[in-house]
Amino acid sequence: MAGMACASAVACEALVCRIRRQPLSIENWNAFYIGLIFAMLLPAGAPWWLAIAGGAVTVLLGQALFGGLGSNPFSAPALGWAVCLVCWPQFMDVDMALASLPINEPLTQLKYFGVGSLWQFDTMQLFLGNQVGAAGASQAAALVLGGVWLMSRGVLRPFIPLAFLVGVAVTAGIHWSIDPTQYASPWFHLSTGSVMLCAFFLAPESGPSPCGRLPMILFGLLAGAMVAVIRIYGVYPDGAPFAVLLANLLTPLLDRIRPRPFGVLRRNHA
Amino acid sequence: MKSNVFSLRAELADSIVDVPVSNSLHVFIGGYEMLVKKGAKVQRGQALAVHPRPDVGLANAPVSGKVSSLDFAYLSIKAGKDGDPVEPIDLESLAPGEELNQGLHDLGISVGRIREAETLVINGLNPQPSVTIAEQLLRDEAETISLGLSLVRKAINPKRCVLAAGTGSYRLEGCTTQVVKPVYPNSLPPMVLKAVTGKEVPESTVGFSVHKLWQIGHVLRTGRAIDETVFTLNGGNYRARIGTPLVDILDFANVEIHPGDRLVLSGPMTGYSVFNVEHGIEKNVFSVNVVPKNAYPPMEDRPCINCGECVLHCPARLQPNLIARYAEYGMFERARECGLDACMECGLCSYWCPALRPMQHYIGFAKQQLHPQSGNAPTGWMH
């Protein structure tokens, strides 16, 4: 299924390059990458046509429409996910898709049955990926490993991912410390749903995230806080990709935070 | 991880090696107004051309001989016999101010920053990674530098004199030594001035490189116009007449070049490529680098992917991505509003850009469009 999403994404990218008479840009692996990330957000039992449609939306609506890699105002995989979720909610519902399994999706349990129902999960097991969830997003430990590897190689800047995790943990932690019987612990929030995927792969996507140290950190904190807020007050069990999309909206604003250039007097810096 | 690439520390060569005088020298005179014609006989030190900007020094003949060809960029001299030597100028006897500056100007030294100031900063850091000429001069040519410093001090009359160096082991008479971490871009003039004064816009402060002090010391001793430069090539340091064709220098130093390699003058980060191996070395050039064909992926006309690497590495705290985009689409005023004038042209944004955008070119283009009159001034390293 991931293969189908990627194939669809790459095919669309090739088509767009053809229409625009631009040199073929699939060899930079970007279309493949966003197709793959999109596929990781799908529930494991999703139908094949959903993967193909979603992959196409991710590339066409998420990126190509705005001018390609780096010009997209929204995280492309998150956009593909959101479109699919709104159009075909019955197929995107992780709990429904895998209803035949004996274990439950932790976030749906939290949403509809409250904190009291969480006795059935062991946070460590959740973190290691022993949970029901989207195809790749629920493998928290593996995603952290991948993210840390990318950071150690200098491919990924740590500002956004770490700020994102801090944002989730702090917002969830504040609620939890107010009333642990009503709100789940920050550890539970961090290890479920697509938080890790969003922290290390969706939020830091280059186009829709700000540049500069301070804007990056604020962006991560805001997106992370939104995850917890959507989960606690919103209608969706897992709001992580939505949180990223919302934070993307703030990027142009955050990009206006500019330090004083070298040698320019404070009073002359607008 | 990659930061050691930017270290300014390197082993010094045993000594500065003299490159023999070539038969034919090519003096770069782009932007100058000519004083001599093709076929004229010239004497070593004779004035050849003046720059329209009065603070830029004259171009003088590095050898005696005959002007064999002349176009908009190069004046070639075929070396010949010496005739009557040009009258030497005794700089010591000139009064500081107009008179001394005129003397220096006539000897080929640019005098833009020679004026009274309270603080005098000598930049003794190696200017760029892989270039060692500054420390080599401090070690081997301390006498000439001190001579130049004494004259500069007379002209500037500073209360405080500071040598900025990568280690505390270098001293100059009458200067306190201040250690600056020897990592690029700390060697750039604005960064050095800030390290010494603590201010980004220091008042009444001027800075000179040791290369410039060496030039001044050299003309002070000989009384003859500047006709040599010292530079780093491939880990060694050399001295050559101005106008020596690069190919002769490379042959002498046994450095091979291949089709597709690039010849970069004045440092791998901020320097410029020349298109002709016959290019004559200019007086402010402090290094010659041969960049192999496949050392770096070529720059391309690709869109910015908004990754922010350039923003994170810019020492001037700018948003090079925005500036380059404005420059690309001809919106130069907007580029200025983004702080273009604070850019030190350090080249770090070009170095880090994963989209391989020619950042420095866009920035230089915008600057040139906004200040066309400064376009042709010979650039250098705190010269």
Ligand code: SF4
């Ligand atoms: S060259 Fe680039 S990195 Fe360097 S100061 Fe200018 S804008 Fe900043």
Ligand code: SF4
């Ligand atoms: S480093 Fe290059 S691609 Fe990245 S933001 Fe700067 S200009 Fe754009």
